[in-house]
Amino acid sequence: MVAEIICVGTELLLGQIVNTNAQYLSQKLASLGIDLYFQTTVGDNLNRLKSAIDIASKRADILIFTGGLGPTSDDITKEAVCEYLGKKLILDQEILNKIENYFKHRGARMPDINKKQAYVPEGAIVLENKYGTAPGFIIEENNKIAILLPGPPFEMQPMFEEYVVPYLEKFSKEKIYSRVLKFIGIGESSIEERLRDFIQNQSDPSLALYAKPFEVELRISTKKSSEPLAKDLLDQIESKVRSLLGEYIYGVDNQTLEEVIVEMLLQKGLKVSVAESCTGGLICNKITNVPGASNVFDRGFITYSNEAKVKELGVSEEALKNFGAVSHEVAKQMAQGALNNSLADIAISTTGIAGPTGATKTKPVGLVYIGIATKNYVDSFEFKFSGDRLRIKEIASKAALDVLRRTLISY
Amino acid sequence: MVAEIICVGTELLLGQIVNTNAQYLSQKLASLGIDLYFQTTVGDNLNRLKSAIDIASKRADILIFTGGLGPTSDDITKEAVCEYLGKKLILDQEILNKIENYFKHRGARMPDINKKQAYVPEGAIVLENKYGTAPGFIIEENNKIAILLPGPPFEMQPMFEEYVVPYLEKFSKEKIYSRVLKFIGIGESSIEERLRDFIQNQSDPSLALYAKPFEVELRISTKKSSEPLAKDLLDQIESKVRSLLGEYIYGVDNQTLEEVIVEMLLQKGLKVSVAESCTGGLICNKITNVPGASNVFDRGFITYSNEAKVKELGVSEEALKNFGAVSHEVAKQMAQGALNNSLADIAISTTGIAGPTGATKTKPVGLVYIGIATKNYVDSFEFKFSGDRLRIKEIASKAALDVLRRTLISY
Numbered sequence: 001m002v003a004e005i006i007c008v009g010t011e012l013l014l015g016q017i018v019n020t021n022a023q024y025l026s027q028k029l030a031s032l033g034i035d036l037y038f039q040t041t042v043g044d045n046l047n048r049l050k051s052a053i054d055i056a057s058k059r060a061d062i063l064i065f066t067g068g069l070g071p072t073s074d075d076i077t078k079e080a081v082c083e084y085l086g087k088k089l090i091l092d093q094e095i096l097n098k099i100e101n102y103f104k105h106r107g108a109r110m111p112d113i114n115k116k117q118a119y120v121p122e123g124a125i126v127l128e129n130k131y132g133t134a135p136g137f138i139i140e141e142n143n144k145i146a147i148l149l150p151g152p153p154f155e156m157q158p159m160f161e162e163y164v165v166p167y168l169e170k171f172s173k174e175k176i177y178s179r180v181l182k183f184i185g186i187g188e189s190s191i192e193e194r195l196r197d198f199i200q201n202q203s204d205p206s207l208a209l210y211a212k213p214f215e216v217e218l219r220i221s222t223k224k225s226s227e228p229l230a231k232d233l234l235d236q237i238e239s240k241v242r243s244l245l246g247e248y249i250y251g252v253d254n255q256t257l258e259e260v261i262v263e264m265l266l267q268k269g270l271k272v273s274v275a276e277s278c279t280g281g282l283i284c285n286k287i288t289n290v291p292g293a294s295n296v297f298d299r300g301f302i303t304y305s306n307e308a309k310v311k312e313l314g315v316s317e318e319a320l321k322n323f324g325a326v327s328h329e330v331a332k333q334m335a336q337g338a339l340n341n342s343l344a345d346i347a348i349s350t351t352g353i354a355g356p357t358g359a360t361k362t363k364p365v366g367l368v369y370i371g372i373a374t375k376n377y378v379d380s381f382e383f384k385f386s387g388d389r390l391r392i393k394e395i396a397s398k399a400a401l402d403v404l405r406r407t408l409i410s411y
Numbered sequence: 412m413v414a415e416i417i418c419v420g421t422e423l424l425l426g427q428i429v430n431t432n433a434q435y436l437s438q439k440l441a442s443l444g445i446d447l448y449f450q451t452t453v454g455d456n457l458n459r460l461k462s463a464i465d466i467a468s469k470r471a472d473i474l475i476f477t478g479g480l481g482p483t484s485d486d487i488t489k490e491a492v493c494e495y496l497g498k499k500l501i502l503d504q505e506i507l508n509k510i511e512n513y514f515k516h517r518g519a520r521m522p523d524i525n526k527k528q529a530y531v532p533e534g535a536i537v538l539e540n541k542y543g544t545a546p547g548f549i550i551e552e553n554n555k556i557a558i559l560l561p562g563p564p565f566e567m568q569p570m571f572e573e574y575v576v577p578y579l580e581k582f583s584k585e586k587i588y589s590r591v592l593k594f595i596g597i598g599e600s601s602i603e604e605r606l607r608d609f610i611q612n613q614s615d616p617s618l619a620l621y622a623k624p625f626e627v628e629l630r631i632s633t634k635k636s637s638e639p640l641a642k643d644l645l646d647q648i649e650s651k652v653r654s655l656l657g658e659y660i661y662g663v664d665n666q667t668l669e670e671v672i673v674e675m676l677l678q679k680g681l682k683v684s685v686a687e688s689c690t691g692g693l694i695c696n697k698i699t700n701v702p703g704a705s706n707v708f709d710r711g712f713i714t715y716s717n718e719a720k721v722k723e724l725g726v727s728e729e730a731l732k733n734f735g736a737v738s739h740e741v742a743k744q745m746a747q748g749a750l751n752n753s754l755a756d757i758a759i760s761t762t763g764i765a766g767p768t769g770a771t772k773t774k775p776v777g778l779v780y781i782g783i784a785t786k787n788y789v790d791s792f793e794f795k796f797s798g799d800r801l802r803i804k805e806i807a808s809k810a811a812l813d814v815l816r817r818t819l820i821s822y
Contacts, residue, residue, distance in 0.1 A: 013447050015438030020429055022452065027426030036424045037459055039452035041433065048448055055466060189482055189522035209483070210422060213565070219427065274713070280699025281692035284713040288691025291767050291800055293715070299723065300713030302685070302695040307754055308710035312723075343718055356702050384516065387542055389702055391565060 001171045002035045004060035006052055008068035008077050009151055010043040020153055021066045028160060033172040033223055034062070044074040046083075053084045057144055062168070067151030069134035071113040077148055078137070082121050085141050089119040095126065099133045127163045131155045138167060174223045177230030179253065181241060183216040184402045186248040191216055194244060205237055213391065214398040215257075250405055257401045258286040264408045265296035272404065273344035274300040275313055275334040277325065278352035278368060282397040298344045303334070313337025326351050326363050331371030331380040339373040346407065347373045348400050352383075354392045368396045370403050374411065412582040413446045415471035417463055419479035419488050420562055421454040431564055432477040439571060444583035444634065445473070455485040457494075464495045468555055473579070478562030480545035482525040488559055489548070493532050496552050500530040506537065510544045538574045542566045549578060588641030589632040590664060592652060595813050597659040599627045605655055616648055624802060625809040626668075661816060668812045669697040675819045676707035683815065684755035685711040686724055686745040688736065689763035689779060693808040709755045714745070724748025737762050737774050739782075742791040746782030757822070758784045759815050763794075765803045779807045781814050785822065 005025050011017050022039050029036045038059065042052045049068070056063050068077030082089055096118035103110040117134050120126055127136035127149070134150040136159050147164060149156045183191060188211040192199070195218075199207045205222035220237050224230040242249060251260045265272060274283050274297075284300035287293050301312045306325055309315040315333040323329045334349035352368030359365045366385040371378065381403060385395045416436050422428050433450050440447045449470065453463045460479075467474050479488030493500055507529035514521040528545050531537055538547035543566040550557040558575055560567045580586075594602060599622040603610070606629075610618045616633040631648050635641040653660060662671045676683060685694050685708075695711035698704050712723045717736055720726040725748040726741055734740040745760035763779030770776045777796040782789065792814060796806045 012433075013437055013450065014441045015434045015436070018429060018431055018434040022423075023426045023429040025426070026424055030425045037454060037456070038463070039424065041450035043448060045448070051470075052449070059462075187519070189524055190519075192483060192524065193522055208421070208485075210427070211481075211563070221425075276692075276695075279696075280704070280708075281687075281695025281711055281713070282699075284687075284692025285690075285696045285804075288693075288713075288715065288765075289801060289804070293691070294769075297691075297715050299715055299719035300692055300711070302692070302699075302711030302713065304699065304705055304708050304710055305754065311752075312710065341722075343716065354699075358705070384518070386516065387565070390700055391542070393696075393700070 001062060002037060002060045003029050003062040003064055004056040005029075005036065005039040006049075006056060006063060006065045007039070007041045007151075008044065008049060008065060009041075010045075010074070012041050012067075013043045021151065021156060024153065024157060025064055025066070025160070028165065029064075029168075030176050032165070032168050033175040034168060044068060044076060046076050046080055049076060049080040050084050053080060057084075061143070062145045062147065062171075064147045064149070064164075066149050066156055069117070069136070069148060069150045071111070071116050071133065075116075078119070078121060081139065081146050081148060085121075085139065085146070087139070087141070088122045090122055091115075092118055092120045092126070095120065095135055098128075102133050125167075127159050129155055129159060131158060136163070138164075174225050176221055176223050177227060177234065178219055178221040179234045179238060181218045181220070181238065181249050182251040182255065182257075183218065183245065183248045184214065184250050184257065184398065184405075186216065186245070187211075188216045191218065191245065191248075195241065198240070198244070202237075205233055207237070214395045250402070256286075256290075257398060257405065259290050261401055261405055261408065262287065262290040262293055262296055264405070266292070268408065268411060270345040270408070270411065271296055271298045271343060273298045273338045273342035273347045275338035275347065275349040275371075276300065276302050277304060277309070277334070277350055278354045279350045279393050279397045279400065280304065280354075282393050283348070283350065283400055286397060286401065298342045301334075301338055301341075309334060309337075313341065324363065326353055326367060326369060328369055328380040328382065331369035332373070332378045333371075335371035335373035335380070336378050339375075345375065346404070346411070348404050349373075350396055350400050352392070352396055354389045354396075356389060366392055368392070368399070370396070370400045372403050372407055374407065412473060413448060413471045414440050414473040414475055415467040416440075416447065416450040417460075417467060417474060417476045418450070418452045418562075419455065419460060419476060420452075421456075421485070423452050423478075424454045432562065432567060435564065435568060436475055436477070436571070439576065440475075440579075442587045442589065443576070443579050444586045445579060455479060455487060457487050457491055460487060460491040461495050464491060472554070473556045473558065473582075475558045475560070475575075477560050477567055480528065480547070480559060480561045482522070482527050482544065484524075486527075489530070489532060492550065492557050492559060496532075496550065496557070498550070498552075499533045501533055502526075503529050503531045503537070506531065506546055509539075513544050536578075538570050540566050540570060542569065547574070549575075585634050585636050587632055587634050588638065588645065589630055590645045590649060592629045592631070592649065592660050593662040593666065593668075594627040594629065594656070594659045595625065595661050595668065595809065595816075597627065597656070598622075602627055602629065602656065602659075606652065609651065609655075613648075616644055618648070625806045661813070667697075667701075668809060668816065670701050672812055672816055672819065673698065673701040673704055673707055675816070677703070679819065679822060681756040681819070681822070682707055682709045682754060684709045684749045684753035684758045686749035686758065686760040686782075687711065687713050688715060688720070688745070688761055689765045690761045690804050690808045690811065691715065691765075693804050694759070694761065694811055697808060697812065709753045712745075712749055712752075720745060724752065735774065737764055737778060737780060739780055739791040739793065742780035742782030743784070743789045744782075746784035746791070747789050750784040750786075756786065757815070757818065759811050760784075761807055761811050763803070763807055765800045765807075767800060777803055779803070779810070781807070781811045783814050783818055785818065
């Protein structure tokens, strides 16, 4: 079975809202093992919606609509589908009572325009809406299925879960199971080169790479009739990929780099402190986004000025004068200072030029030094990033967290 | 002129990412006065993409593509458009050099597969990609225009701004001109009540309110043939709204709260320092996101543990014992300490319970104290926020910045 999603709403075409319904429905269809080849978005216009229905019914078996079930005159999804299928709309007294009660429950009288929502396409299965006044519908006709759902996600999603998932499950014997491996410190094309033969000879599970800022994700997906069958296969592929590129894999599925690090620190009973110049608090912010961070994060020093680097971290005036604030030496002294002046076992630091100003002949925008200090050693690393100020801060903070992660592995 | 957006990527059909490109492009087209009737999303499949191109070229003059310009074999947008138009792809040595330099700059060799990105559709206008290796293209053919842009938003958006906006401007006589007034410290319904008569009697410009976390935006929009015509009208409405609610308006259009604050500090020749507990670095991060922040931001103290509050800020053990870390007293001592231990003229602090753990009987998740200290006085404010950890951090940081803003107004 092939499905197509048709989202109806002029507000989508004006960019007033982001279309999270398309993502939600796509995820659900994928996990149900139902193929989806197209998503279409169309405004509140009868003829254009009917043309979208015509195109979609030629390339899909199941048409899923969101939006356009409201009470106003520009809500026309039900009308367009019925006109296209030559079906009548019939007033349903039970639904009318429910809508009237919905308003009564809120101490209000039902506005006349809401009566429109009590009309049902003839022969349709009615889907109750517990969070609004627009019921949904499933219409079966000539081996095609039309599923009409309201637009607001908090109304649509519970209806999809409760009625549409069980309805669609019977059409597919197999579901898609996925696992995402998250890489850092290696580029998309390098991963592809290292895995090329493996990816090309691999049809089930399928493998796909996605680049993100300073990260790459590898998604492993397989269509199977049960979870244990899928899990075995995904485990096999994961361990094969890990044997080739394990050192670059920091996490799985929805794990973030900072979650992995907080977990590693917890397990090892260690605390970290952070000294930030160019990243300006972003590393501390990321770490403290993780619930329970207070068990492993002691403190952070956001030393933007040279005076702050000297006073808070004990960076030497000499190092600042001889090498400049953006240097291996200052990165190391910052990390050492953060370690000395805290209760932490390990400390990281950043100093660099986030731009757009501040570059010199020898120090371009994007030059960043990352320092690390433990009780046993101090080290620093040079990076050259590109992008605007926010992107350089983001990438530099990820690079620093990765330096910390790699150090923790062998700590 | 009618445009259509075609987003290419199997990851969209699997629901792995939300399609923010469709929203971004829709907004831009609306403001350019270019009609948009359909958005189509299609996977990395040559035949299906070609069929989407065929359908779109029958109902639109301008086809805007995002995605599918990467180096891997499943990136096929350029190939599909060229096959559909019967155009050749020609190797462009200059682009190849740029891609090679992109890798060289990062100390890496260009993987062979990236050579694919140096092929240009014959006769196309090339759009430089400053943040990635995939150039974009504008192809004009038979009164139709195809615009090909890469999928990652941080690459696509700067290219659209720099090259596509000036290119498309010539096709539309009237544009939509908007101004956004940004409110803080007042709720959406209070603004609506205060402006109700004014909004209802107003058809051009139109006014619309949008609620955001701890902020509200009022968008004033008008469709006009020239900017001066629009500007006069927008100025009139803005000054009327300011006369009613001026104290709550912190900025206009894309200004962020932190930009406004950095600008105020610069104008007054003042420096700020920040002491953060529950916001964990987010305030420092926001301030340092503003270019030139180094002129006004001296340093930040991320004092997560009680020991750090005592050692870095001079918070008294007594206050921690008697009132607890989350209290008016500790917020005030933190702000005072950040002022004393830095070169700043003004300091703000946060201490609170971001959750999900850490609540007590008397101190629920969401309780936050914000302190402020200047050379003349110290004060603190209590807030009760709701939401998850990230939302509480976000709202608390905005509340702290607003306390700073209000203090700076009369400083």
